[in-house]
Amino acid sequence: MTTLVRLLGRPQIVQDGVAVGGPRGHKAWGLLAYLALAERPPSRQRLVSMLFEHAEDPRGALRWNLAEMRRALGGRVTVGRDPLTLATEHDVSIDIMGLTAPGPADVLHGELLEGLSFDDSPAFDTWLGVERRRLAADCRALAYRRSVELLTGGQPEAAALIAVQALESDRFNDDLHAVLVSSLTRSGDRAAASAHLARCADLYRRELGAEVPAAVAAAAAWAPVEPAVSAAAVRSLLDLADSSLSAGSVATGISQLRRAVAGVADTDQQLSGQARLALASALIHADGGRGGDVTTLLHQALVHAHRGGDPATGAAACRELAFLAVQAGHRSEVEHWLGLAEAWCPTEAEAARILGVRGMSLSDAGAYDEALIVLGASTDAARRCGNRRQLAWSQAMIGRVRLLRGEAAQAAHVLDEALGHIRAERWTAFTPFPQALRAEAAVAVGDAATAHELLDYAWVQTVESGDQCWVAVVAHAQATLALYEGRDALTWCRTGLAAAPWYLWPRARLIDLTARLTLGSREGAELLDELERVAGAGTMRELTVRALIHRGRVEGGQHLARARAMASDIANPALAAELTP
Structure with a gap:
């Protein structure tokens, strides 16, 4: 017997192709979703505080709902004691647990636990809102990845099918439109490619007042095959x-x-x-x-x-x-x-780069302790290989973690080392990133003169290079310095936000600062909405917490309580101090 648990869309359990009754009570569904998505096993106390805090017998309510969850799945799942771990038998699958696994070329869609609400459990309700945004973004990314894999693997018809399905729920995804046009073109259906390009142009003009994206138009071009050279x-x-x-x-x-x-x-x-x-x-x-x-x-x-x-x-x-x-x-x-x-x-040299990317991802997600371990391993491997650029890159990421955790002196030390390697390598293209972070560390210890010198240099390099990511990073540092000196910081914030960086983390961090400076205004409200959307979809947990802190300052204490619950496993003393009542 095969069992499929669908948590995207209306939750249901399907056994051998037939829908069967699910667990009684929406909180059992909530428990199942939380355990399936947990990066590390949660304690019973954490689940009690999130879902059953107001029950007459909180721990008894947790036990009952766990038993109900097991009953609905025919006893074919095992839940560990404390902390709680979820294990399923080999023929039981849960849709949200397979998003990263290579599988059939299908498109997952639907909202997590669609139709269920948890207003009486605000901490869980906040978690659910964040996970809904993240999973929606993950499903879009998965659809795009599979369509490109099929296209480059010589299956343009299958790639086009996935792109069409994914565009039903993501109408303005430039990449999906481009891969659909490319797939139709490569399958030989030039007429269908031209027709979709025309529909896409009409959609963007009518709904957004914009021209069709250049990448979509370029996908319709049929480039002549160049003769091979030796x-x-x-x-x-x-x-x-x-x-x-x-x-x-x-x-x-x-x-x-x-x-x-x-x-x-x-x-x-x-x-x-x-x-x-x-x-x-x-x-x-x-x-x-x-x-x-x-x-x-x-x-x-x-x-x-x-x-x-x-x-x-x-x-x-x-x-x-x-x-x-x-x-x-x-x-x-x-x-x-x-x-x-x-x-x-x-090789070890490539392993150093892989570790660097993983450390960057972990630090974006607010997993700072893990990030420091992984980035430390990256720097060790880079030193052994003599790769000074990778060493500088990973050190800059370590400096960022130290800065975010309020450890300014440690940040300054490692960033100075990184900048030394960068100068030795003449790697000017990367310089603005560690210089901006080093300037913020200087501000944190009251050294405005050093911050000015670093930012004057970094800003010229940023403007000359036109790198939009560096614009957002350096603008944040300039605004931080302006705040310290009592000058206009908002102009720098707006300059940075006018850029369009591909890297979403610096934009989200700049939105956080700008929202703090505009709280209570219409601009501030719109920025908070964007921060919640960008940080939630991108698994930027600390920035999601900071959005809740801002909302709490405007709308009341319930948001601060949610922020504290979400921040409980983020190892950041600076954030913990900000959340202390």
Whole structure:
């Protein structure tokens, strides 16, 4: 007998294809969802405080609901004692537990525990709201990933089907529109591709007053096949591009890489994968590229890596896809791709990069203790390999964690080390990020002169590079310094928010600061709505807590109580101090 538990949409239990009665009471459904999604086993006391705090016998209510959950599933789940762990038999599946696993090319959709409300349990209700936003974003990311996998794997018809299904609930997803147009074009149905492009243009013009996204229009273009050149010529272009990028000639380097990709023979699996990986990495790290063209290049590189047995390209392509997922706030996709990267048995140098991306993701999510451990391992591996750029990158991420936790002196120390390595490597493109963080650490210890010097330098570099992520990061530091000195901070905040960074965490952090400065106004209310949406969908737990703190200051203490419940397992002394009554 097979049992499927559906928690997305109206919750139900299906046994051998037939819907059966679920547990009595909505709180048993809530328990099942919480246990299925918990990153670590929760204590009984935590569940009592979240769901049964006002019951006459709170622990008895928890026991009854756990028993009801087991009964509804025919005793085919096991729940541990304390902390509570959920284990299912092999033929029992829960839809929300399979989001990261490779499986059938279907599209998951629907709101978590749709139709159920938990107004009498505010802490659980807050958790549910956050998880609903996160899972909706995860389902969209999963649909896009599967459609691109099918497209690059030579199944454009199946890719188009997934994109069509996903667009039903996500009408303005540029990437899905682009992959649908590409899929129709590659399947040979040029008329259908043109028709969808026209419908897409009408939709964007009518609903948003905007032109069709450039990536969608480009997907309809049928590029002529370039004649292949020799492998030696392709390798020469790759070497020239590496020199151009190292010298700061980004446009020249990317042009050389595009020529390499256009000229490499598809039958040369290793070189094809390496060329596509090199172009995608250059677009990501030197040119701010994040769209569907970059994702497609990485998926193509991965296909060639599998066919050519190239673990270096395979691991690096998966790691770059994980990096893009971090920036987009899709943590389940991050773990999916990092798991695949590690499965290629990477070298120690690549392992250092993988650990760096995982540490970045953990720190975005507010898992600071875990992030410090992982980033520490990344710096150790980078030192052993002599990779000073990776060492500086991971140290900058450690400095960010220390700064967020209010450990300014420790942040300053590690950021100074990172900046030393960056200067030695002449890695100016990355400089604004650690300099902005170092300036905030200087402000925290009262050293405004150092902050001014760092930010004057970082802002010029940011403006000249046009990197929108750095605009948000440096603007936050400038606003922090302005606040310290009693100057206008809002102008800097609005300057940063006018940028459009691909990396959502710096934008969310800047929204947090701007919302704090505009509390009680219409602008502040709109910013709080955006902060809850962005932070919730991106699993940015601390920033979600900060949104609740702001709401509590405007609307009352219930939001502060919810914030305290959500922050209970975030290891941040600075946040804990802010939540102390």
